[in-house]
Structures are given as C-alpha cells and as structure tokens.
Amino acid sequence: MTQVWDNKAIISDVFGRPPEIELESVGDGWSLCRWRQFVGSYSVPALPDPMFIVHIAGKPQVKTWMRDGWSETSSIPGCATVHPAGTGTSWLVDGELDVVTLSVSSDLLRSGSQQELFRQMRFAFADPLGVALTRQILAELYAPDNDGRRDYVAAMVNALKAHILAGPPVGEAVSDIPTSDFSAYRLHKVINAVQAKPEADMSLEEMAAMAGITPSHFCRVFKKATGITPHQYVLKARLDRAQQMLVQSEMSLAQVAEAMGFTSQSHFSRAFRSYAGTSPREYRQRRWGTA
Numbered sequence: 001m002t003q004v005w006d007n008k009a010i011i012s013d014v015f016g017r018p019p020e021i022e023l024e025s026v027g028d029g030w031s032l033c034r035w036r037q038f039v040g041s042y043s044v045p046a047l048p049d050p051m052f053i054v055h056i057a058g059k060p061q062v063k064t065w066m067r068d069g070w071s072e073t074s075s076i077p078g079c080a081t082v083h084p085a086g087t088g089t090s091w092l093v094d095g096e097l098d099v100v101t102l103s104v105s106s107d108l109l110r111s112g113s114q115q116e117l118f119r120q121m122r123f124a125f126a127d128p129l130g131v132a133l134t135r136q137i138l139a140e141l142y143a144p145d146n147d148g149r150r151d152y153v154a155a156m157v158n159a160l161k162a163h164i165l166a167g168p169p170v171g172e173a174v175s176d177i178p179t180s181d182f183s184a185y186r187l188h189k190v191i192n193a194v195q196a197k198p199e200a201d202m203s204l205e206e207m208a209a210m211a212g213i214t215p216s217h218f219c220r221v222f223k224k225a226t227g228i229t230p231h232q233y234v235l236k237a238r239l240d241r242a243q244q245m246l247v248q249s250e251m252s253l254a255q256v257a258e259a260m261g262f263t264s265q266s267h268f269s270r271a272f273r274s275y276a277g278t279s280p281r282e283y284r285q286r287r288w289g290t291a
Helices: 007-015 112-117 128-141 147-166 184-196 204-211 215-226 230-248 253-259 265-276 280-288
Strands: 021-025 030-037 040-044 051-058 061-064 079-083 089-094 097-104 122-126
Touching (some): 007 030, 021 128, 021 147, 051 128, 097 128, 097 147, 112 147, 184 204, 184 230, 204 230, 230 253, 230 265, 253 265, 265 280
Antiparallel strands (some): 021 030, 030 097, 051 079, 051 097, 061 089, 079 122
16 A cells, blocks of 8 residues: 655654654644654655644754754744745754644645745744644543544634634734733743843843743743753853854854853863863864864
8 A cells, every 4th residue: 555645654754653642634634743752853854735833842942954054043832833835844852852733735725825824934933822722632632532522622623723824913923922921932032032142141130021020930930941940041052152163163262261251261161061071172173073
C-alpha cells in the first residue's frame, strides 16, 4: 500500500516517531497532532498543507532558520506559529519540544485573504484565543471517551479552524494584544528585549515593569515558563552571544567581556567555563581549529 505523505507522515519521518496523540477528520480537511521531541536541530521538508502550531510546554529555546541564521526570537510556551505549505523549514530545540499542530487542507483556503494568511511563515506570535482553544482541545483528548466528548472536541476544532482562517482583526497588528492581564505575549516581549541587547544592565524591576506586574510575581511567572530565573536567563543570553563573538570576531577576551556587560575578564571567564564547560580561549581555539 502506498503511503500518503501528508503533514503527519512527513513530520513523523523527521522525528523518527509518530505523534503522541492525533485526531483527524478527512472529510473536513484537518488533522490535529501533539508532538514531543528533545534537544536537536530538525529540518522539515516542504509540507503539502499549511499548519497552525501552538507551543504548549517544554523549554522556551525553540528557534527557526531565517535565511542566514537562527532567529533571534525564541518561541516560548503560549506562542503560536503559522507554517505555510510548500516551504521547507529548520528548527533548533534546546530542551524539550512540546507542540500541537493543526494542519488545514489547502483546498479549504478558498478566498485570497485566507491564502494570504498562510503564504509566509509567522513565527512565535501571541494568539491568546488560538492557544486557549488548543489547550482545551488537548485536555479533552486525554479525558475518557464518549459520544458527547467527541462532538465537543469536533466543535472546538471547528472553532479553532474558523479562528485561524479569520486571521487577525482588520487594521490591527498581531502584536497589538491587550495587556490588562499577564500574557505570554508580554513575557515574550521581555525575552525579546533581553535577546536583542543581552549586554544591557536590565534590572529585575525594569523587566517586571515591562511585563506590567510586580517583581516577585514576574519572577514566579518567568521561572514557570522558562525553567530558570530572570537573572539566569540574562546571563545565559550574554554567554550565548559571547560564544558567537568568540567565533565570528577577533575581539580580545577582555573586549568580549566588556561588550557583554561583565565586570571583568576574570568574571566573564568563570561564568563562561561554568556554562560551556571550557574557557573562552579554549572554546575559540576549538571552533577556529587551532591548537
């Protein structure tokens, strides 16, 4: 029997395993899957149908390849991504990946506006309603099976599908999310600010103010989402950027330390060794292929 290489089959082949849970309706043109995968980089060939991806749990360091390098922005739990059909992608997972994908048949994209929604990759954006619907569907899929539950899940999937096909409100940018309550978008905003300028001396109070909550609440929410404290995340971002600078530039160790906001070269070297398991000098020599 000839295998049908749909989205699910292609992703299963890349991961080397089937989805943890799956639900599909061939007649309605959709397929929903939950995937769990661990650290590594994965290249996904072009998919026949577009896909809506919700980052459910796991570590926040999930990046995608953007023309000439890994994206500076990382997807975190609570973010959504639109994956177009016909485009191959690469993914970098630092920790556990836990996502739900909803593949929608290209035949359902009848109008030009719907086709436009899935024409390009939209990575790691805030979609509170889409995420909430996905989480509710997932919760129901793990509940005991009965006729009422199946009808409820089907209705929820159709609501999610309608939400996705409707696209963002007319005249409103995707990032214009109400901020009266704490959301993944606002946490993502802080993480983006740290990734953009890891060397900046951003205090806990400043990060909490950016998220619009108290420092103590921010610490709890941040650690729950990322697994580390805000201070640890800033240090990790600085050391990640320092690794790039060591390989891609000829700056001295002292210059790298100063550029990344460390108080001294010795402070930088101690932190780097603790993080990378080797000194900055040894790391550079290994990457440059010198003794």
